[in-house]
Amino acid sequence: MAVIEIQNLTYTYPATSHPALREVSLTVEAGEFVAIIGPNGAGKSTLCYTLAGFIPHFFKGELQGEVRVAGQDIRRVRLEDWVLKVGLVFQNPFNQISGAKFTVYEEIAFGLENIGVPREEMKRRVEEVMALTGIEDLADRSPYALSGGQQQRVALASILVMQPEVLVLDEPTSQLDPIGTREVFQVIRRLAHQGVTIIMAEHKVEWIAEYADRVIALAEGRVIGTGTPADVLTDPRLPDYGIGISRYTAVARRAAGEGLWPAERRLPVTLDEAEAGFRAVEEAHAHLH
């Protein structure tokens, strides 16, 4: 069942002349983990805002086309209760801090207080999500006195705790080291397996290649590619659009130029695929001698 259906979405921010999204069409199934890639200014955050209802309910502007999420027309939803369906983790974690709470624990509970979760359940959920995101030791700290990476985990936790059906993440690992990034991707994949639909704007293609079910590439507001990570991330046009590619793809592409990559083989996007490909070349050479 399609949870997200977008048809011919064109959106222009107020007081701007060029649309930030142009004729975007896409569908996402329940429990799918979809990554959105694209250069700076491609419209990734704008798409995230639209799914979360901030466009058109907070940023007015001009919205054309159809956007349906969980069966509802995004124009008709009540933004104040939409958080129960779609949770958004912002690109800048600092902006996610409510400012109303004095400790991380209270900060994570803030959303649950607002939607009226009973106290005992609230505590259970807060503690669960803190364990899940590895921030138990921050419970009594001020949300403002954290490092960027810690704030990013708190921002993620404070949305996860609300258990939305659709989770929209705008570059949720930008301030995390590789270990933190892996933890976040693992948590997200587990949620997808539990049936949560995931949309994640993300630059880190090597991680996307390993974890996402599908990739949508945006450039200048348009969808320029959609498909499995293997298909989209090896598209030779990506560098022209300013989209980074996986180190493994880049190395194999140069090798292919020198005739050092099996001709019939698709370029790799993960380390495993790269290894397999180069091993095949090696064996072929060994055969010749």
Next chain:
Amino acid sequence: MVERLSFYLERSSPLHRLNPTTKLVVAFTLILVAFLGPGLLLPSLIFLLILTPLSFVGQVGREFLRTTVRLLLPLFAFLFVMQSLFYPGGKTVLFGFWIFSVKLEGVRFAFLTATRVLVMVSSFLLLLFTTHPGVLLLDLTQRGLPASVAYILASTLQIIPQMQAKAATILDAQRSRGLDTSGSLGRRIRALLPLVGPLVFGSLVDVEERAIAIEARGFRSSRPKTSLVEIEDRPLERALRWLCLLAIILALGSRLWP
């Protein structure tokens, strides 16, 4: 970044466990009685016999006395010098030197004013030392203060240290571009003007982002809110608050019909 956002000192004392509204009411009552009540000694007795012992019950006695003295000593010194020398209508000269004479009425007036201010400042200090601002706001919200007003108050408390940090950053940036912030007062004000733009504009942008942030957490959700912290309110405290009202009426009465 700044970790400490308020005066609050964490202890497990009976005073900390009191309902925040009870403490607020008691603080206001003590202040009103000090200002309205009769007698030269009443405010100082309130300080010595009620506030100071209470601060030790609350396990914040040392901080309470130290902060009170530090805040008020300069003011008191100024008050005593000015009033004892220049109090209008002072007749009873205690002693004189050179062209000055210290008059009894002035000393009495200075003493009364100083001890009243003492009660006012120290009551609030004790309230702030023993009450978490978040809990106070939560309690007021549960008694009908609109959630949006409580939010504004809470976030203001948090934003002050942030604004200070931001101002310092901007100032550093301007200085590193050759801005001179030393010298005469006028020159310094002129130098600080470029600070205003980024600070105000930056804060306005923050407001929009903040609005989205709390929206994303269901702040305006139509469901009835719940709260993480449970605030106790015992019948004894309710009785105490009625008693406070009575004390205020008595103090007012003593003022109107002496």
